[in-house]
Amino acid sequence: MKMVNIxxxxxxxxxxxxxxxxxxxxxxxxxxKPLVKVTVLGGATxxxxxxxxxQIDVPADFDDMAAEDIAAAFQGLARENDTEPQGAxxxxx
Numbered sequence: 001m002k003m004v005n006i007x008x009x010x011x012x013x014x015x016x017x018x019x020x021x022x023x024x025x026x027x028x029x030x031x032x033k034p035l036v037k038v039t040v041l042g043g044a045t046x047x048x049x050x051x052x053x054x055q056i057d058v059p060a061d062f063d064d065m066a067a068e069d070i071a072a073a074f075q076g077l078a079r080e081n082d083t084e085p086q087g088a089x090x091x092x093x
Contacts, residue, residue, distance in 0.1 A: 002026040003034065 002024065009016060009028045016026055016038065025039035059065065 001037075003029050005032075006030050006035075 002019075004012070004016065004026055006028060009026075020026060020038050021040050023040070025037060027034045028036050028038065
């Protein structure tokens with residue numbers, strides 16, 4: 001969580017309050033000691049999750065797509081169309 005000193009809070013209060021309303025609370029401190037926490041009151045903070053609901057289609061196998069290629073890349077193995085192992089370009093032995 002962001003901590004700001006009193007002077008900076010007075011100087012940038014409008015921006016800090018806007019950030020708090022967007023779900024980014026902050027703490028006002030004096031001489032490095034936290035004094036108060038500023039956070040939004042009432043309703044929930046704005047949500048981003050699901051903002052494209054109904055506008056895009058996610059395949060049922062999304063979490064498993066290209067799992068074999070990803071595992072091979074981490075292991076340094078060649079994929080079907082590659083002629084040498086991943087990461088081997090420019091290596092001197």
